[in-house]
Amino acid sequence: MSDRVSFTIDGTRVEAFRSQSIMDAAMESGVYIPRLCHVPGLDPWGSCRVCTVKVNGRFSTACTQPAMTGLTVENDTEELNDLRRDLVEMLFVGGNHFCMSCEKSGNCELQAMGYRLGITAPLHPYLHPDRDVDASHPDIMLDHNRCILCARCVRTSRDLDGKQVFDFVNRGSDRRIAIDPGARLKDSDADVTDRALDACPVGALLRKREGFRVPVGEREYDHVAIGEEDGVDPVSDLWDES
Amino acid sequence: MTQVKTEKVRIATTSLAGCFGCHMSLLDIDERILQLAELVEFHKSPVVDRKTFQERCAVGLIEGGCCNAENVETLRAFRDQCDILVSVGDCATMGGIPALRNLVPLEECLREAFLDGPSTVNPTGRPPDDPELPLLLDKVYPCHEVVRVDYHLPGCPPSADALWAALQALLTGAEPTLPYPLLKYD
Structure with a gap:
């Protein structure tokens, strides 16, 4: 076979x-x-x-x-992209995503997905959940307001960093990323060099003192849509053939 | 509906719970403002300082979300008097910076601002409660959670180019679309 x-x-x-x-x-x-x-x-x-x-x-x-x-x-397809639009809108209203004051803005995959799908405003009702910020670590910030529960930090810390710093607690809408029970980030093995920090698609896990280092206009998704970074631009494609 | 055909399109603008940054961005279209002045007549708008609607408008641009009863009243008047209503900027489309107070109970907000804040001097010992002041809403709401909104133009503020592109489309009756670099949430 x-x-x-x-x-x-x-x-x-x-x-x-x-x-x-x-x-x-x-x-x-x-x-x-x-x-x-x-x-x-x-x-x-x-x-x-x-x-x-x-x-x-x-x-x-x-x-x-x-x-x-x-x-x-x-x-x-239109059907699938409509569904994706709904999913991404729900991620926006389910957390507290204030792009205008977020260090990750312009480099954020959630935001970039909104741009790609052409979302001008999430139309589901905003939940504005009550979530914490863990700024206890000298070099790392964990902002639960921006977390989309993708588990990329959980998996990266466990499988690539060999540390298992993060995991989930609670269920449903109460689900969130956690360190050990009752512990804060400063009590953990988390280090500023951890690949888990790079794995976060949004501004939930950030290195301190690095925000806004790249000026507006030069950020990852300012001019190029997510998914088109390495791909062939369909317009250029047509030009090549002619 | 019969309407006397005028040469210029009447548009109305307002700033609700916003910072006037979106209006500033509109002024930032530079010399294109001369073109705009030929195309439109500003009706109820801070641009011409007209406070009430005397005539129906084709387009209403709303900056800011709703944080108090006066915002709601103004927004409803815009919905009544404008054929097309556009939420302009992040405050109108998602609440924006004023909506940060949604993460804290209103009472706690008022206590911090007017009673317990480290730099607060308030001999009355209570939050401002003059009957002239509009009542605060429990939360800050994006415009589309209060009235029907036809189009959303995000950005903090939307760039002058984004505003110009949207206005051009609206004034020519085209469906407003934005090229990728003009759709921004920041």
Whole structure:
């Protein structure tokens, strides 16, 4: 039995190894599937649901669904992008995301996803939850207001830093990132060099004294949409052919 | 609806719970303001200091969200009197900086501001309660949670180019869309 599989994403043929997810296969083939909690090199988590695609007509998260021969995957469709817009809007209203005063603004993946999906204002009612800021650590700030519970810090600290500084406590809308019970960041092994800090897609985990270092206009997503950083601009593509 | 056709489009603007930064950004369109002056007539707006609606307007630009009863009253008047209502800026679209008070109970806010603050001198011993003052709402609300809003133009403030692009589209009857670099939440 061949260890290669072949399927289509929006009609484009994609090759993959049998053990790969649809997301990994798409990334290797240069097909962008919007995502927030998935990062290459970490085990799939499947919590943000932004990578939801339709696999043979059924909704499924691309980061957790294995690639198989003969699958028909829909990705960049109006229906799916509408659903993604709703998901991202819910992330905005479910936390306290004040972009205008956030150090991560311009480099934030949640914000960039809002831009990419063309969200001008989240229309769900704002929850304005009561959340804490843990500024106890001399070099690191943990702002729960901005956390989207993607577990990227949890997984990076555990699997790449070998530390397991973070984990989740509580359930449902009370779920949040925590250090040990009752502990604050200063009581943990967290260090300013931890890769877990780079893993945060939003401004929840930040190195202190580094905010606003990059001027407006030069930030990661000021001019280029998320997902288009390494991709081929479709307009340039047409020019190349002519 | 029959309306006497005038040459210029009537627009109205206001600042609710905002900082007037969005109005400043509108002035920041530089020489294009001459073009704008040829296209539009400012009706109820701080630009011309007109306080009430005497005529219906084609476009209403709302800066700021709703933090008190007067904001709500003004916003409702804009919805009644404007064909197209646009939330301009982060305060109008999501509450913005004033909405930071939503993270703290109102009573605690008032106590900190007027009674217990480290630099507070307030011999009355109570928050300002003159009947002239509009009553605060329990929370700061984005405009679309109070009235129906047709378009949202985020940004803190939206850049002059973003405002110009949106106005151009609205004044020519086109669907306002923003090129990627002009859609910003900061």
